[in-house]
Amino acid sequence: MDYGLSITKISHLFWLGRYAARVDATLRYLIGWYDTMLDGKPIDYQGFCRSLDIPCPYTNPHNFMRRYIFDKKNPDSIRSAAEFMLGNGMVLRENIGSNTLSYLQMAVYAMDNASVSVNPGLGFQRVCDLMMAFTGSCDVYIDHLGIRNMIKCGSMVERISLYLSFGYPDEQLRKAVDELILYTDHLSLLVSMDLNALSILQIQKHLLDQGRGITISRYDMKHADESLFQL
Amino acid sequence: MNELLMHKEQVNEQLARYGVKFGIYKNGVFHERLFPFDPIPRQIGRDDFSLLEKGLRQRVMALNRFLSDIYGKKEILRDGIVPEEFVYRSPGYLAECEGIQPPESIYSHISGIDLVLGKDGVWYILEDNLRIPSGASYPLIARALCRNCSPNTFRRNTVQDNRNYGAMLKEVMDHVNRGGINVIFTPGRYNAAYFEHSYLAEQSGAILAESADLFVDQQVLYYRTSQDPVRIGAIYRRVSDEYLDPLCFEPSSLIGIPNLMDAYRAGNVAILNSPGNGVADDKGIYYFVPKMISYYLGEKPILHNAPTYLPYFREDMEYTLSHLGELVIKDVAEAGGYGVVFGCDLSEEELGNLKETIQKEPRRFISQSVIDFQELPILEDDGQQVMRKADLRAFVLSGKDTVVWPSGLTRFSRNPDSFVVNSSQGGGFKDTWITVSQ
Structure with missing residues (x-):
């Protein structure tokens, strides 16, 4: 049976979903860069930072890969996102269950192990596997539909934002927007939503369904996506 | 047993996986650490434990009577068994609790009684903890993980199951509940025992809430949700008395619930453990507990004070x-x-x-x-066993009945020269087995 949740918990669920998606999606994106760098080819890390609207204090590609991925003291790093993900999960133990939570804890350990490994690519694979296990565990073992969908909403908001930043193809974006709208339709928890933002996403989804591209700028689309939930 | 020791690393990995941690503030900075676990359990035979059980129940029943008396008729003071000064000058005595009758007249619902086993084979009580004793979650989860890592150990040893603590806690909360949901009230993520708060919430089916999630209206405590507020019938608070209600106690408290004491005084919510219990677990009052047992129960104390x-x-x-x-x-x-x-x-x-x-x-x-208490073997990282001082925190739950959890938190000192076993002082923990002869 679904029961009401406090705004604090709903906010933690949403941000758990966002940070979990950030860890997974950015890591998957950067795994390809590791391979590129093996052949000495350049990577556009400055462009990457610009697209995410984050500072770029990195001195070279190696410095970027090290600090952006692993540096605990860098608030923009994936490692920090993993810490925030775990922090949000920890306060939801009784809602998501210790088993589901344990995948987040293990993902953080896996990141730390990858940071001292000679083949971090394998470590990233382990992190991504654990993120998938977390998602699967949410699907199978969380009975409360509202809790499940709130995490998914957070996850899809983040994915759409990253897909827009990374210039992912329309088809991938269409699927993500499709899912986000589906989850918002089935959200049993009462959450304050920006209806203008929702309308923008619905219209863009409709256009993408018809094979037409996004009619507004990616920046505006990203803004609509990120302001959808008032949490 | 050797098999369990061989799996020490796996057990520790499992503890890390489930985030079995405690927090500590050093120089104002919060650090979170894994709680060092030793796989060699403390074993107590069923017969010995039966005696302990009797003694612990007796002690907690007397302490509950004492609390009821102190905040009620004060007969023990009038009869000169306990000097008034020890009550009224105790920092744990709260005048604000005078005259309040908690639901079912239970004050200490979850009591943590610290004992040591002397070299003379006698159990000595070191301390009563009747406010917010912590620690049950650690042996609770450790048992489940040890069973998973070394099933043969548990096939070959008959150990009384301790995994019912969550259900026992729920029973106590349900018994005193005044209508509504059960809540565990935590100061928040950066509390030393946060793992325990969240794990017990999961195990007992209670909702874990912080002060921002709770409010009092018309002397009724509610859980604030994004929909309608939900009435709370029992709140297991893990917040100290002084921070519980800023309108009644420490006004600067940001982690309390304004007017909680009003709801409690009106009988609309049960607070576990009751505010004001500190008067009974004061180290000065400890001296008088054997006298309380005789006074209230007309019995001879079964367990000894140091x-x-x-x-x-x-x-x-x-x-x-x-x-x-x-x-x-x-x-x-x-x-x-x-x-x-x-x-x-x-x-x-x-x-x-x-x-x-x-x-x-x-x-x-x-x-x-200084009690020369028995040392227990600890498995060092190099595989050697060394002897260290250890105590036992037994958990006594008072609801419909007063029952002792068939386990407990065994804490040990990691320093060979120290008697201090507290986790905040670097100590570790063991599971406590109540063994049944086959």
């Missing part, structure tokens, strides 16, 4: 001052292993200073004979 002296009494003052180098001195206002001084560790000058302080503030201290 030999204790109250400098408040002239004879005890003389004894304390003349034997200071052999005694352990405890500041009654401190907890968590703080404020404990062993006379044998002090220089002549320090002993002199301490004597002066005790003479100036006799009510502030108790002195105890």
Whole structure:
């Protein structure tokens, strides 16, 4: 049976979903860069930072890969996102269950192990596997539909934002927007939503369904996506 | 048993996986650490435990009667069994609780009683914890993980199951519930025992809530949701008395619930454990617990206190001052292993200073004979076993019945020269097995 949740918990669920998606999606994106760098080819890390609207204090590609991925003291790093993900999960133990939570804890350990490994690519694979296990565990073992969908909403908001930043193809974006709208339709928890933002996403989804591209700028689309939930 | 020891690393990995941690503040900075676990369990035979059970139930029943008396008729004071000064000057005594009758007249729902086993084979009570004793979650989860890592160990040993703690806690909360949901009230993520709060919420099916999630309206406590507020019937608070309600206690508290005491006084919510319990687990009051047992229950105490002296009494003052180098001195206002001084560790000058302080503030201290308690084997990282001092925190739950959880938190000192076992002082923990002969 679904029961009401406090705004604090709903906010933690949403941000758990966002940070979990950030860890997974950015890591998957950067795994390809590791391979590129093996052949000495350049990577556009400055462009990457610009697209995410984050500072770029990195001195070279190696410095970027090290600090952006692993540096605990860098608030923009994936490692920090993993810490925030775990922090949000920890306060939801009784809602998501210790088993589901344990995948987040293990993902953080896996990141730390990858940071001292000679083949971090394998470590990233382990992190991504654990993120998938977390998602699967949410699907199978969380009975409360509202809790499940709130995490998914957070996850899809983040994915759409990253897909827009990374210039992912329309088809991938269409699927993500499709899912986000589906989850918002089935959200049993009462959450304050920006209806203008929702309308923008619905219209863009409709256009993408018809094979037409996004009619507004990616920046505006990203803004609509990120302001959808008032949490 | 050897098989379990071979799986030490796996058990520790599992503990890390489930985030079995405790927090500690050092120089104002919060650090979170894995709680060091030793796989060699403390084993207590069923017969020994039956005696402990009886003694612990007896003690907690007397302490509950004492609390009811102190905040009610005060007969024990009138009859001169406990000097008034020990009650009214105790920092744990709360005048704001005078006259409040908690649901089902239970004050200490979850009692953590600290014991040691002397080398003479006698269990001694070291301390009663009736406010917010923590620690049950650690052996609770450790048992489940050990069973998983080393199933054969549990096939070959008949150990009483301890995994019912969550259900026991729920039963207690349900028993005193005044209508509504059960909530565990935590100060938040950066509390030393946050893991425990969240794990017990999961295990008992209660909702874990912080102050921002809770409010009182018309003397009724509610859980604030994004939809309609939900009434709360029982709140297991893990927040200290002084921070519980800023309108009643410490006004600067940001982690409390305004007007909670109003709802409690009106009988609309049960608070576990009741505010004001500190008066009964005060180190000074400890001395009088055997007398309480005789007074309220008309029984002889089953379990022994450690030999204790109250400098408040002239004879005890003389004894304390003349034997200071052999005694352990405890500041009654401190907890968590703080404020404990062993006379044998002090220089002549320090002993002199301490004597002066005790003479100036006799009510502030108790002195105890150092109990030569049994050491338990600890498995070191190199595979060697070493002996270390260890105590036992037994958990007694008072609801419809007063029952002892068939397990407990065994804490040990990792320092070979230390008697202090508290996690905040670097100690580790073990599971406690109640074994049944086959």
